[in-house]
Amino acid sequence: MPTRRYDDSPGLGSLYARTVKATLRKAEYEPDTDGLTLELPRATVDQDHLAAYREVTGFSAGPALPVTYPHVLAFPLHLDLMSDPSFPYKPMGIVHLSNTITQLKPLPMHAEFAINVHSSPERPHPKGTVFDVLSSVSVDNEVVWTDSTALLSRSSGTPSAHPDLLPDPELEPTAFWDLRGNLGRRYAAASGDRNPIHLFKLSAQAFGFPRQIAHGMWAKAASLASIERAGGLPEAYTVRVDFRKPLLLPSHVRFGHRRTDNTIDFALYNGDQTQTHLVGQLQTR
Template identity: 80%
Template sequence: MPTRKYDDTPKFGALYARTVKATLRRADYEPDADGLTLELPRSAIDQDHLTAYRDVTGFAAGPALPATYPHVLAFPLHLDLMSDPSFPYKPMGIVHLSNTITQLQPIPMHAEPAIRVHSTAERPHPKGTVFDIVSEVTVDGEVVWTDLTTLLSRSAGNENASVDLLPDPEVDPSAWWDLRGNLGRRYAAASGDRNPIHLFKLTAQAFGFPRQIAHGMWAKAASLASLQRGTKLPDAFTVRVDFRKPVLLPSRVQFGSRTTGKTTDFALYDERRELTHLVGQLQAV
């Protein structure tokens, strides 16, 4: 498996241009046989950028990074991987199914973490092919955080393929969030994820949505920020979310959670609780 190392974080302008080119490549394209690992030995954290991320997701200020923030640091490498000629799928149109983060210890906000990213082998899904992008963050040579981003490339699929899903939790609403139409643009500015389905009504309609939708990783971050406001999150935990139905913007949603021992189940619903947008489970380590 070849490895590509960087001296600095790849720039989004070039990455998005390459992403569009990769999406438009011919149907009979055959990728390189070997997978690719990307490594960034040092990632400097911009404190103004971190503040903007806290503001849009709801995390309070503190000495450690929000648990979801390293995903933002790794995201340019995700784009670089998915737009590389070795990548077997067209990046635009890939569906984010779930995300699992394991924080082994809090990451200091002034750390300079190293990041390593690679993809896993594909596996069948009823609606196409599923694969994972794995991100690993180290500080001073010690692994402190990992992320498993599960993605679906749509195709004919295998109707007999098994699907790993979190159970629907039984939780009562504890908060209602009024989400403005510009939320996607605000999170895009803080995260770098400028997928057009999140930005404007017209750009979302071009991909089949009635209007723009919230980022799934914003919903996960906002859920964890809400949990943190209720009770302090443990230093070490694994938290997984499954993304069910898109959150249209603007809209009003309700959030609920329940803690039993070391496990916290949570969910995000629409205002009338007719749609489940996200289900999650946090397990203290």
């Protein structure tokens, strides 16, 4: 498996241009199937960028990083992986199905991090093919954080395949959020994820949405920030979310969560609770 190592995080501007080029490649293109691993051995946190991320997601200030923030640090490597000529799927149009993060210990915000990114073998899905982009973060040669992002490349699919889904909890709302139309642009500035479906009504309509939609990873971060404010988060845990229905912007939504023993179930619904946008479960380690 080839490895590419970086001295600094790759620039997003050139990566987005390469993503468009990768999406337009010819159907008869035959990719390299050996896989690719990307490494960024020395990553540090820009404190102004971290403050902007906390502001848009709702996480409180503190000595440790928000649990979802390392995903932002790894995101340029995700784009680099999926736009590389060796990658077997066209990157634009891929659907984000779920995300699972394990924090083994809090990540000090002034530490130096080593980031590793690669993809998993594919597996069948009723609507196409699913693969995971896998990320890990190490501090002093110890893995302290991992991330698995499940992505769907749509095709004719395998009707007999059974997708892995979290159960839908029945939750009373614990918070109500009014989300403005510029939320996608604010989160894009803090995360680097400038997918056009999140930015403007016209750019979202070009991809089949009636108007712009919220980032899935913003919804996960905001959900965990709400749980943090309501009673705190453990130091070590695994938290998974499934993304169900796109969250259109602007929008009024309901958030609910329930603590039982070492588990927190949570979900994000539309205003009248007839649609579920996100389902999540946190388990203390």
